[in-house]
Amino acid sequence: MARLCEYTSGIIRNTGSKLHIAGGTADHIHMAVSLAPSMSLVDFVRTVKTNSSRWIHQTFPRLADFAWQDGYAAFTVSHSGLEKVVRYIELQKEHHHNATFEEELERFLQRHVVGYDKKHIAG
Numbered sequence: 001m002a003r004l005c006e007y008t009s010g011i012i013r014n015t016g017s018k019l020h021i022a023g024g025t026a027d028h029i030h031m032a033v034s035l036a037p038s039m040s041l042v043d044f045v046r047t048v049k050t051n052s053s054r055w056i057h058q059t060f061p062r063l064a065d066f067a068w069q070d071g072y073a074a075f076t077v078s079h080s081g082l083e084k085v086v087r088y089i090e091l092q093k094e095h096h097h098n099a100t101f102e103e104e105l106e107r108f109l110q111r112h113v114v115g116y117d118k119k120h121i122a123g
Contacts, residue, residue, distance in 0.1 A: 003059075004029070004052065011051045015039050020082065023089045028101050030089045032082065045072050071120060073105060 005022040008031070012019040016036030023030055035044055049068045056066050077085050099107070102121050109116050 001025075001029075004056070007055050008048060008052050011048050015044060015047055017044065021086045021089045023092050025093060025101070030092055032077070032085045032089060041074055045074070 001024050005024070008022055008029075009019045012031075012033060017039055018034040020032040020034065022032075033044070035041065053066065053068060056063055060066075105121055106116075106118070108114075
């Protein structure tokens with residue numbers, strides 16, 4: 001995961017955006033990013049997924065079947081809340097000892113009163 005996060009950091013820098021932190025588990029990655037003003041979210045996600053997938057396939061031939069999921073979740077955070085998000089990502093593995101990614105995402109969406117369709121959360 002560390003190598004993937006390092007490589008992804010370079011992709012993000014090349015978009016003109018700033019990666020504050022990235023971390024993940026076996027089935028997903030969390031990133032705190034300040035997007036470049038000219039970068040749309042959909043273009044950013046597409047760029048990161050496309051380039052990191054290519055790198056994974058070239059670097060780890062045994063992962064030839066690797067693919068990111070079709071969707072993603074993205075949330076905005078104020079500058080004053082960034083430190084809390086960074087800390088959350090640092091402790092991500094601990095969070096997932098108590099709940100799956102899907103359970104945690106659902107709780108987050110419910111807590112912040114964000115509408116969603118459960119079929120889009122299934123892993």
